[in-house]
Amino acid sequence: MNMNASVARLNDSVGDETQRNEAEVAIDAKINSIYYGKFRAVRDSHVPIRKGEITGFIGPSGCGKSTVLRSLNRMNDLIPIFKMDGDVHFMGQDIYAPSIDPVLVRRHIGMVFQQPNPFAMSIYDNVAFGLRINRFKGDMDERVEGALRQAALWDEVKDKLKQSGLALSGGQQQRLCIARAVAPGPTVLLMDEPCSALDPIATRKIENLMHDLKEHYTVAIVTHNMQQAQRVADTTAFFSVDISDGQRCGHLVEMGRTNELFENPREELTRKYIRGEFS
Amino acid sequence: MKSVMSGAKNDDEFSPSAPSFYDVLSDRGVRWIAFGAGGIVVFLGLYIIFEIASAASPAIKEYGLRFFVDTRWDVSRQEFGILAEIWGTLYSSLLALLIGGSFGVGIALFLSQGYLPNRLSQIFRLVVEMLAAIPSVVYGLWGIYVVIPALRPVAAWLHEYFGFIPLFSTSLSGPGLAPAVIVLSIMILPTVAAISQDAFAQVPQKVKEAAYGMGATRKQAILKVILPTASSGVMGAIVLGFGRALGETMALAMLIGNVNQVSLSLFAPAKTLASLLASNFPEAGQVELAALMYAALALLFITVVVNAIGAYIMSLSKKQEAI
Ligand SMILES: Nc1ncnc2c1ncn2[C@@H]1O[C@H](COP(=O)(O)OP(=O)(O)OP(=O)(O)O)[C@@H](O)[C@H]1O
Ligand SMILES: [Mg+2]
Numbered sequence: 090m091n092m093n094a095s096v097a098r099l100n101d102s103v104g105d106e107t108q109r110n111e112a113e114v115a116i117d118a119k120i121n122s123i124y125y126g127k128f129r130a131v132r133d134s135h136v137p138i139r140k141g142e143i144t145g146f147i148g149p150s151g152c153g154k155s156t157v158l159r160s161l162n163r164m165n166d167l168i169p170i171f172k173m174d175g176d177v178h179f180m181g182q183d184i185y186a187p188s189i190d191p192v193l194v195r196r197h198i199g200m201v202f203q204q205p206n207p208f209a210m211s212i213y214d215n216v217a218f219g220l221r222i223n224r225f226k227g228d229m230d231e232r233v234e235g236a237l238r239q240a241a242l243w244d245e246v247k248d249k250l251k252q253s254g255l256a257l258s259g260g261q262q263q264r265l266c267i268a269r270a271v272a273p274g275p276t277v278l279l280m281d282e283p284c285s286a287l288d289p290i291a292t293r294k295i296e297n298l299m300h301d302l303k304e305h306y307t308v309a310i311v312t313h314n315m316q317q318a319q320r321v322a323d324t325t326a327f328f329s330v331d332i333s334d335g336q337r338c339g340h341l342v343e344m345g346r347t348n349e350l351f352e353n354p355r356e357e358l359t360r361k362y363i364r365g366e367f368s
Numbered sequence: 369m370k371s372v373m374s375g376a377k378n379d380d381e382f383s384p385s386a387p388s389f390y391d392v393l394s395d396r397g398v399r400w401i402a403f404g405a406g407g408i409v410v411f412l413g414l415y416i417i418f419e420i421a422s423a424a425s426p427a428i429k430e431y432g433l434r435f436f437v438d439t440r441w442d443v444s445r446q447e448f449g450i451l452a453e454i455w456g457t458l459y460s461s462l463l464a465l466l467i468g469g470s471f472g473v474g475i476a477l478f479l480s481q482g483y484l485p486n487r488l489s490q491i492f493r494l495v496v497e498m499l500a501a502i503p504s505v506v507y508g509l510w511g512i513y514v515v516i517p518a519l520r521p522v523a524a525w526l527h528e529y530f531g532f533i534p535l536f537s538t539s540l541s542g543p544g545l546a547p548a549v550i551v552l553s554i555m556i557l558p559t560v561a562a563i564s565q566d567a568f569a570q571v572p573q574k575v576k577e578a579a580y581g582m583g584a585t586r587k588q589a590i591l592k593v594i595l596p597t598a599s600s601g602v603m604g605a606i607v608l609g610f611g612r613a614l615g616e617t618m619a620l621a622m623l624i625g626n627v628n629q630v631s632l633s634l635f636a637p638a639k640t641l642a643s644l645l646a647s648n649f650p651e652a653g654q655v656e657l658a659a660l661m662y663a664a665l666a667l668l669f670i671t672v673v674v675n676a677i678g679a680y681i682m683s684l685s686k687k688q689e690a691i
Contacts, residue, residue, distance in 0.1 A: 167580055169482075196583030206574040209597050218592070219582045269582065 115140040115277055115307040116161055116198070120175040123156055125168070130156050134341035136326055138277070138309050143299060145322030145347065146311040149362065152330040153339030154311045158279050161309065162198035163191035180276075196223060199275035203282040205262035207254035207269070212237075212246050215254040215265055219273035232272060239305075240268035241298050260291025267298065271306065278302065280310040284317065296321050315351075315363060322347045327359045420668065424661035435662060441628050441644070448659035450666060452628040456638035457667070460549050460624065461613035463634075468553035468613075469606045472560025476605075479561075480568040481590055493565070500558035508622030511551040516540070516623070519547055523635045540635035543625035549634070551619050560609040563682075567601025568594060600684045607678030614671050617642035641667040 116138040123131040131153035138144045146154040163184060165171040176183045184194045207215050216233045237243040242264040254265050263283060270278060284292040299321050302308055312318050318325050326344040330337050343356045354360045431448060438449020475496060479489045523540035530536045540546060571594050579589035625637020626647055641663055652660055
């Protein structure tokens with residue numbers, strides 16, 4: 090892909106690092122604390138995201154799943170009161186190092202949001218957006234078609250690529266957003282409850298899609314639906330929130346292979362949560 | 369009613385009651401007052417148009433459409449036309465829009481897209497809004513005592529070296545189009561800035577997140593996503609700013625020079641419809657009065673059309689957000 094000099098620099102360092110330790114881990118997040126202003130939202134969580142796998146984040150509402158996910162590609166930098174103590178290594182490079190441009194990080198680590206959020210432009214332009222801002226010089230039509238096929242949307246929109254992305258149904262919009270996110274070829278894809286606004290059929294489509302995405306991308310997905318986590322995730326991270334000292338502070342409780350975590354959790358908290366005794 | 373309802377319940381328990389006679393009356397009263405106030409406004413608008421039109425009717429009969437292509441305003445010969453004024457009005461307003469509009473949109477972006485810390489941008493916003501509170505005549509005085517003297521050497525230089533360009537084909541000998549346009553730009557800036565700021569504020573957070581999440585730089589997010597998403601609101605702001613520029617009277621009457629001519633030169637004196645009305649009314653005789661009323665009708669027509677277009681574009685942007 091055609092990118093500017095700083096991109097090339099990060100790409101180089103990424104390349105070096107991979108050669109050095111042939112890492113299994115795409116993103117290694119060691120979070121001591123995340124603060125919103127004075128409020129400590131997340132503490133002591135070490136979350137390794139394994140390469141080429143789907144990692145699911147589950148846990149009760151407010152435990153910091155979105156916060157952790159969004160700190161993996163510096164989306165939280167958009168929130169002025171956000172502060173993090175810890176480091177996040179993306180293939181060996183600390184993405185919070187002062188020399189790293191968050192814009193660059195987000196070009197490598199794409200994101201799909203809870204609410205479908207296509208731009209008020211044509212379907213084609215939505216998908217081409219990331220390619221254009223990366224100054225892609227190759228065959229745009231081919232890349233757009235490829236991305237739409239990957240998002241299992243091509244057949245539904247191939248005759249109306251010039252139509253507004255906002256004119257699609259919610260499920261189609263969400264797949265459009267996935268196509269938009271994969272088009273520039275990110276390494277990792279972060280998804281924050283991508284199916285929560287969708288009906289079961291659209292949800293199934295996106296779940297099937299994720300199995301295909303796994304071949305090309307590393308995926309981390311937040312979900313409230315434990316069946317979904319079991320269906321799609323190879324590894325699952327369970328977060329919880331302790332309310333003991335009057336503060337609500339989220340943290341990672343345990344993380345492991347999905348079937349192990351669901352069948353034989355190590356922690357009592359996890360057991361309770363997946364049995365539905367706790368919410 | 370109450371007896372039926374309370375039958376099943378304990379008697380001292382609270383139960384909903386029907387609106388009292390007083391509630392009904394005051395509800396109706398408020399509705400009628402609102403209705404009446406709205407009606408009065410509509411009536412007044414129509415009445416004003418009717419009055420102006422009937423006062424203008426002798427001139428309409430006499431001059432017809434010729435009124436709009438004639439540049440003369442000759443009281444002794446009783447020949448009246450407003451081509452020069454229409455030209456002056458549109459030319460000065462368009463130029464002011466070009467300057468004030470782009471600055472206004474720029475300021476709105478600067479203040480709403482996180483370039484400044486919150487506190488500072490609030491102070492800036494207040495300052496810009498205060499520009500709207502300065503009386504027109506003060507702007508006019510400022511133009512006469514500050515802008516014109518400051519502009520004169522610049523104009524002389526431009527005329528001397530670039531006089532072959534029609535924009536600079538005359539020199540500035542006092543009041544003229546350029547100082548009027550500069551002051552007018554500043555006067556419409558708060559309108560454009562405030563309304564386009566609202567338009568930018570209405571771009572949903574999730575759309576901005578999508579842009580930044582794709583790895584857009586701030587410039588890319590603004591130019592490729594935020595500005596297009598807010599475009600109809602910004603267009604509305606610009607059209608309303610234009611409407612304000614068209615109707616501005618006092619400052620222009622003081623600064624534009626009030627000479628009947630159609631010229632491209634920025635430094636030539638010109639005349640606008642509003643300044644024509646303001647300066648000729650006090651001493652007008654019967655025939656001229658009718659002609660002035662005709663001119664007023666033309667100005668009213670232009671501003672109403674422009675404002676209606678602006679309101680329509682704004683309503684489009686509201687609809688779009690509903691999706
Ligand atoms: N922008 C913000 N400003 C301040 N506090 C925030 C912000 N975003 C999240 N928080 C707080 O951080 C904590 C974790 O929020 P987060 O959104 O990460 O939870 P979550 O696990 O994703 O919850 P849910 O499952 O409901 O989406 C919450 O207590 C929340 O109030
Ligand atoms: Mg969340």
